[in-house]
Amino acid sequence: METHIKKELENTIDGKLAKSILRSCVHCGFCNATCPTYQLLGDENDGPRGRIYLIKQLFEGDGSESTEKTRLHLDRCLSCRSCETTCPSGVKYGALLDIGRKLAEDLAPRSREEKKKRKRLQTTLSSPKRFGTLLKAGQLLRPLLPKDTRQKIPKKRLALECPTTIHERKMLILQGCVQPALSPDINTATAIVLDKLGISLIHHKKVKCCGAVSQHLSSEDKAITQIKNNIDAWWDDISNGIEAIITTASGCGVMLKDYPHYLREEGEYLYKAEIVASLSKDISEIIIEENYTSLPIKKTHKLSWHSPCTLQHGQKIIGYVEELLTNTGHTLLPIQDGHICCGSAGTYSILQPELSKQLKHNKLENLTRETPDMIVTANIGCQTHLQQGTEIPVVHWINLFI
Amino acid sequence: MHISPETRTSLLFQLSEILQPEQLLSNKEELRPYECDGLSAYKTLPIAVALPDTIQQIQQIMEICCRNNTPVVARGAGTGLSGGAQPHEGGIILGLARFNKILAIDPDNLTARVQPGVRNLAITEAVRQHKLYYAPDPSSQIACSIGGNVAENSGGVHCLKYGLTVHNILALKIVTVEGDLLTIGSNALDNTGYDLLGLFTGSEGMLGIIVEVVVKLTPDAEDTHLLMAAFNDIEQAGNAVASIIANGIIPAGLEMMDKLAISAAEDFAHAGYPRDAEAILLCELDGSTIDVSEQTQKTKKILTEQGASFIKEAPDKTQQAKLWAGRKAAFPAVGRISPDYYCMDGTIPRKHIAKVLKHITKLSTEFDLRVANVFHAGDGNLHPLILYDANKEGELEKAEQFGAEILRLCVKLGGSITGEHGVGNEKIELMCEQFNTEELTIFHAIKAAFDPNGILNPGKAVPSLHRCAELGHMHVHNGELPHPDIPRF
Amino acid sequence: MNNVRTQLQQRVKTAIAEKTPLRICAGNSKECYGNKIKTNHDIDIKPYSGIIHYEPTELCITVRAGTRLAELEAELSKHQQILPFEPPSFTQNATIGGTVATGLSGPRRPYSGAVRDAILGVTIIDGQGEIVRFGGQVMKNVAGYDVSRLMTGAQGTLGILLDISLRLIPKPEHNITYQLPHSQQEALEYFTNTRHSNLPITASCHHKLQTYIRLSGSEKQLDELVKTYDIQTMEDGDDFWRDIRDQQHDFFQRNDKPLWRISCAPAAPLTQQVDIRTLLEWNGAIRWITSNMPANIIQNIAQKANGEAILFRGHVAGINTFKKPEPTLFRLHQRLKRQLDPKGIFNPNRLYEGL
Numbered sequence A: 001m002e003t004h005i006k007k008e009l010e011n012t013i014d015g016k017l018a019k020s021i022l023r024s025c026v027h028c029g030f031c032n033a034t035c036p037t038y039q040l041l042g043d044e045n046d047g048p049r050g051r052i053y054l055i056k057q058l059f060e061g062d063g064s065e066s067t068e069k070t071r072l073h074l075d076r077c078l079s080c081r082s083c084e085t086t087c088p089s090g091v092k093y094g095a096l097l098d099i100g101r102k103l104a105e106d107l108a109p110r111s112r113e114e115k116k117k118r119k120r121l122q123t124t125l126s127s128p129k130r131f132g133t134l135l136k137a138g139q140l141l142r143p144l145l146p147k148d149t150r151q152k153i154p155k156k157r158l159a160l161e162c163p164t165t166i167h168e169r170k171m172l173i174l175q176g177c178v179q180p181a182l183s184p185d186i187n188t189a190t191a192i193v194l195d196k197l198g199i200s201l202i203h204h205k206k207v208k209c210c211g212a213v214s215q216h217l218s219s220e221d222k223a224i225t226q227i228k229n230n231i232d233a234w235w236d237d238i239s240n241g242i243e244a245i246i247t248t249a250s251g252c253g254v255m256l257k258d259y260p261h262y263l264r265e266e267g268e269y270l271y272k273a274e275i276v277a278s279l280s281k282d283i284s285e286i287i288i289e290e291n292y293t294s295l296p297i298k299k300t301h302k303l304s305w306h307s308p309c310t311l312q313h314g315q316k317i318i319g320y321v322e323e324l325l326t327n328t329g330h331t332l333l334p335i336q337d338g339h340i341c342c343g344s345a346g347t348y349s350i351l352q353p354e355l356s357k358q359l360k361h362n363k364l365e366n367l368t369r370e371t372p373d374m375i376v377t378a379n380i381g382c383q384t385h386l387q388q389g390t391e392i393p394v395v396h397w398i399n400l401f402i
Numbered sequence B: 001m002h003i004s005p006e007t008r009t010s011l012l013f014q015l016s017e018i019l020q021p022e023q024l025l026s027n028k029e030e031l032r033p034y035e036c037d038g039l040s041a042y043k044t045l046p047i048a049v050a051l052p053d054t055i056q057q058i059q060q061i062m063e064i065c066c067r068n069n070t071p072v073v074a075r076g077a078g079t080g081l082s083g084g085a086q087p088h089e090g091g092i093i094l095g096l097a098r099f100n101k102i103l104a105i106d107p108d109n110l111t112a113r114v115q116p117g118v119r120n121l122a123i124t125e126a127v128r129q130h131k132l133y134y135a136p137d138p139s140s141q142i143a144c145s146i147g148g149n150v151a152e153n154s155g156g157v158h159c160l161k162y163g164l165t166v167h168n169i170l171a172l173k174i175v176t177v178e179g180d181l182l183t184i185g186s187n188a189l190d191n192t193g194y195d196l197l198g199l200f201t202g203s204e205g206m207l208g209i210i211v212e213v214v215v216k217l218t219p220d221a222e223d224t225h226l227l228m229a230a231f232n233d234i235e236q237a238g239n240a241v242a243s244i245i246a247n248g249i250i251p252a253g254l255e256m257m258d259k260l261a262i263s264a265a266e267d268f269a270h271a272g273y274p275r276d277a278e279a280i281l282l283c284e285l286d287g288s289t290i291d292v293s294e295q296t297q298k299t300k301k302i303l304t305e306q307g308a309s310f311i312k313e314a315p316d317k318t319q320q321a322k323l324w325a326g327r328k329a330a331f332p333a334v335g336r337i338s339p340d341y342y343c344m345d346g347t348i349p350r351k352h353i354a355k356v357l358k359h360i361t362k363l364s365t366e367f368d369l370r371v372a373n374v375f376h377a378g379d380g381n382l383h384p385l386i387l388y389d390a391n392k393e394g395e396l397e398k399a400e401q402f403g404a405e406i407l408r409l410c411v412k413l414g415g416s417i418t419g420e421h422g423v424g425n426e427k428i429e430l431m432c433e434q435f436n437t438e439e440l441t442i443f444h445a446i447k448a449a450f451d452p453n454g455i456l457n458p459g460k461a462v463p464s465l466h467r468c469a470e471l472g473h474m475h476v477h478n479g480e481l482p483h484p485d486i487p488r489f
Numbered sequence C: 001m002n003n004v005r006t007q008l009q010q011r012v013k014t015a016i017a018e019k020t021p022l023r024i025c026a027g028n029s030k031e032c033y034g035n036k037i038k039t040n041h042d043i044d045i046k047p048y049s050g051i052i053h054y055e056p057t058e059l060c061i062t063v064r065a066g067t068r069l070a071e072l073e074a075e076l077s078k079h080q081q082i083l084p085f086e087p088p089s090f091t092q093n094a095t096i097g098g099t100v101a102t103g104l105s106g107p108r109r110p111y112s113g114a115v116r117d118a119i120l121g122v123t124i125i126d127g128q129g130e131i132v133r134f135g136g137q138v139m140k141n142v143a144g145y146d147v148s149r150l151m152t153g154a155q156g157t158l159g160i161l162l163d164i165s166l167r168l169i170p171k172p173e174h175n176i177t178y179q180l181p182h183s184q185q186e187a188l189e190y191f192t193n194t195r196h197s198n199l200p201i202t203a204s205c206h207h208k209l210q211t212y213i214r215l216s217g218s219e220k221q222l223d224e225l226v227k228t229y230d231i232q233t234m235e236d237g238d239d240f241w242r243d244i245r246d247q248q249h250d251f252f253q254r255n256d257k258p259l260w261r262i263s264c265a266p267a268a269p270l271t272q273q274v275d276i277r278t279l280l281e282w283n284g285a286i287r288w289i290t291s292n293m294p295a296n297i298i299q300n301i302a303q304k305a306n307g308e309a310i311l312f313r314g315h316v317a318g319i320n321t322f323k324k325p326e327p328t329l330f331r332l333h334q335r336l337k338r339q340l341d342p343k344g345i346f347n348p349n350r351l352y353e354g355l
């Protein structure tokens, strides 16, 4: 598309990036077809092509046209990046949205209340300890709370025993900030499975959040600090030739893989970020390379697989988990609209409750149509979000491997 | 058409009485994304965008606009490539994207009743469980709406055997310019009276608003086979196409891509296209198993005789899907090798394919613009994609001139300036070359029967006689325009 | 031929000037089909005949409207091609112009399309007396409104067809016909099942407890099918279909009761009534009925099946061949007619009274 970035932004790093992305978009509209919000709202402004256009205005116009309406349409975006998978022209929507949001925020600042709300969310969610405490209180009180709030507080899942053997092969693991509190079983299950495959995991206490929460809430500086902190914590191991950095929540995974984008203006860190990104692997990418069919699988199930957006569109990992599960004897049910987001999308479920609810409803309808024994997924966000709307257990697929 | 602030305010007020706030956009920033369709070089801001979700709202909108003489431009998915859904500066956009429900599927009669905003591919997805599909499959099928398909009479890779949109719809519900709701056609195979269904198909939103469509479904073929043939010479590929048809074979699809297109499509789809070939043909054969195997043998023989350097067979669905995926995404995939492209849509008798392609290559050197060719070879429908850079001064104009040259050649060889993308705003001047004054007069007469005041998509599809006269194409008899009694727009 | 063309155009111009309606006549084979035209001025299209352009490799032919169907089909046959819609020719004189103007298709219709589906382009004399051309010889053409299709089935009320371009299909190498003992209900179910199959069916009919199916294809393909399904082929299959197509079959020979043609959704349920003789065609989408029942009952039957009933032959007091459409739709017809034939000279009332 024809693009003329305004003078004052033309030579900035973001301005240049925006230009190259905008120019690669040919305005064909294919992406709208797979965009969850466009499907629900039917407004070009709420689809990727329109959002790209809104962002284009932010970069081209004198700013007089762009108001909180632009910000609203950008806020409604789930960052699911389904549009990226669909786009034949290779438009890097995720990166464009990221810089667009920043600019929208500058041009049309949020109200103080809204800022406060976001701030609160950020501090709670991105600290495992704080989140854990709040959650515990909530879980105890769960039966006493009104239904709406109750649905948002997940039932407690039990932690498992961690293996203690030390193997030759070692990998780093990012435990994540909310996952240990919500579903501690996942990381333990991962440790158990990898132990059986002869791999030990190293976890650094200093690494808390991948940075995504801050990122979602447009608190970029905070995110950058967190990212740098993580890189520093891992750097020794990396220098010593660690095999991989494992993530079990695909939301964290995509964030890690995008570190170079976030540190694009950070000189020497950019180089480190690139190395981190290249080492970063979703647990499925690790296991599929190993002799996993030798693992003792206790029981096979009829499963509905929900591939998180962050896995299929963000990390572009398609078919791995499906292969792992079918090769170990499970039955995968056919799922309609498998490419559509479940509506969890980080903090989205809290900030855009209406749309999020609608998406959850549609997703569960598709996932439960054929009455599965279990719903499996690969991201804690999706898992808790979906579990709020169904009695059928929603688990991380790795749990089926122990 | 200029519109005064008072008229604008009054119109918005009237619309706001029947629409929810989020169904009516009038703020400039929110109108911007509607300023163009898939042809982003042509832009206009409308006064407002209305996003109704009931037929009754559409009727009310039409009544209001009819009363106020406000232009109405319907918009489906906005994937059109001729500026058909480009807004009118004094009018509104009637967005139909919210009408995205499949209302009924009737597997016994092989029909489905759908709302106009339903995506083409969504129909096939919904009826797949009955082993049926909707045959016309424009490359944009993932996104384009059935209403837009009807309005453009869209074709696709399978239209050679299964026909265009017009052959695959049975009935329409339309809202007329006055706001009346009408049904044309029926679930029967033929109807008496004027063929308004045919007339509406391809009418580019100029005659009424399509609010419901009954489509015909096709049963899955028992067997499907896909051949990909590579050629070292583009002319040979062109001749192979003519030869297949001449031998009495009607493939389900017969598509061609040239080197530049192959490479862009391969980057996106990783389909395994040979990057070193000058051209490839994708030839799909379907039907009963015996039939397919017979046709495959015959076709392979023809392709070899015509000089194919190698032939790859894709007998299973996954391989076929991969090979088609690259073809279907070929236009936007070209976005990887050029910031902008201008897509032409001329048709010619098949026997001229090689000749026209050669001429295009010559023009490409003359204009100093690259061209990627991706097209429906089987029905002689060319899609040269002229690559240009819109950021460079004068390049778009150059691309337009180049395109016009190609289309003139098509007309000269007995073809048409558009096979499936429509005239829209883009090819309006070339209409004066394909049709003479008397013929255009008939078009205006038809328009007047449906839309006497010309408020539906004004300025599109059919040029005013004045415009042609200005361009020097008007035959003016005795200093007088013919048929002064017929209104002109 | 240019001469004939100019003469025809001159006749029209005179008629326009004098405001005298014209009855367009060709083979007069379908004269009964439609209302009587009250005028003494006939314009005869027959002299304007002959093939203009035929290129078998392009699967397209352009002919003059007065060309006899028989002549056209003979020429196509030489190149192993056919018209996809297998038009009926009620008499040897039927012309392609009349066929297109009436829009009637034969047994192949559900499988390879109607007249309207095969039409690629037309040249007509319009209501201003001008000779104008629309469409062309290419399969795909969306420039301007589809005037060619508008002319198809318009019964000559919007203009005089001069040249017609049609899409052709390869002639199948072989045809076989088989019969199955079926009640009407069973026949409909059979039709529904076969619609989902890949059988190369090119004609279907049910009459008097028998279903008739024609298959077309290569010899090898048909042999294979005969073996797989243990098909008993009918000896005189081709004659049978010709008789059905041209209405020489016994069913059409009785003239004691009016003949109705119900066009409906193919799987629409049957209505059992006494006093009805029925013949099904087109997979069930055409139901021929001879009956003395009141017109409104027959029309109701059709309406229930989401279709319409045409009084094809015979007289019923107060009933025209075609039922007038509902008022808004009829008004559109009138507006089109007025725009395209402002002086009302082409076949007035032929299609509907007041058009």
Ligand SMILES: Cc1cc2nc3c(=O)[nH]c(=O)nc-3n(C[C@H](O)[C@H](O)[C@H](O)COP(=O)(O)OP(=O)(O)OC[C@H]3O[C@@H](n4cnc5c(N)ncnc54)[C@H](O)[C@@H]3O)c2cc1C
Pocket (backbone or CB within 6 Å): A027, A028, A029, B037, B038, B073, B074, B075, B076, B077, B078, B079, B080, B081, B083, B084, B085, B096, B116, B137, B138, B139, B140, B143, B144, B145, B146, B147, B148, B149, B150, B151, B152, B153, B154, B155, B156, B157, B204, B205, B206, B208, B209, B210, B211, B331, B332, B420, B421, B457
């Ligand atoms: C990458 C790409 C590939 C393409 N490939 C093909 C192809 O292979 N074959 C092909 O035929 N086309 C193709 N197209 C063109 C385009 O997709 C088709 O023309 C499509 O039918 C347009 O549908 P839409 O819903 O996007 O309509 P829009 O672009 O929104 O509108 C198109 C026209 O239809 C009118 N319209 C839309 N909806 C209605 C309605 N409900 N009632 C009345 N009028 C209406 C509009 O006013 C406008 O004039 C392609 C486009 C792209 C971008």
Ligand SMILES: Cc1cc2nc3c(=O)[nH]c(=O)nc-3n(C[C@H](O)[C@H](O)[C@H](O)COP(=O)(O)OP(=O)(O)OC[C@H]3O[C@@H](n4cnc5c(N)ncnc54)[C@H](O)[C@@H]3O)c2cc1C
Pocket (backbone or CB within 6 Å): C023, C024, C025, C026, C027, C028, C029, C030, C031, C032, C033, C034, C045, C065, C066, C088, C089, C090, C091, C093, C094, C095, C096, C097, C098, C099, C101, C102, C104, C105, C155, C156, C157, C159, C160, C161, C162, C247, C313, C347, C350
């Ligand atoms: C008992 C009987 C039953 C029949 N049933 C059928 C039937 O089911 N299907 C069928 O197709 N035919 C039927 N016909 C005859 C049918 O009317 C003709 O056989 C034929 O299809 C029309 O061709 P024609 O040249 O004879 O046209 P004509 O009968 O001369 O004309 C048919 C109509 O087309 C118009 N017309 C003719 N030529 C032109 C032209 N060049 N431009 C504009 N308008 C023109 C005429 O004005 C007239 O309205 C039947 C005839 C009889 C006697």
Ligand code: SF4
Pocket (backbone or CB within 6 Å): A034, A035, A036, A037, A038, A047, A048, A051, A076, A077, A078, A079, A080, A081, A082, A083, A084, A093
């Ligand atoms: S990221 Fe998801 S919600 Fe956002 S525009 Fe893309 S597809 Fe739509």
Ligand code: SF4
Pocket (backbone or CB within 6 Å): A024, A025, A026, A027, A028, A029, A030, A031, A032, A048, A049, A052, A083, A086, A087, A088, A089, A090, A091, B332, B335
């Ligand atoms: S699919 Fe890609 S190129 Fe097409 S409009 Fe969307 S982002 Fe742009």
Ligand code: SF4
Pocket (backbone or CB within 6 Å): A126, A175, A176, A177, A178, A179, A208, A209, A210, A211, A212, A213, A249, A251, A252, A253, A255
């Ligand atoms: S993705 Fe979310 S849960 Fe995981 S570490 Fe990042 S912020 Fe925490």
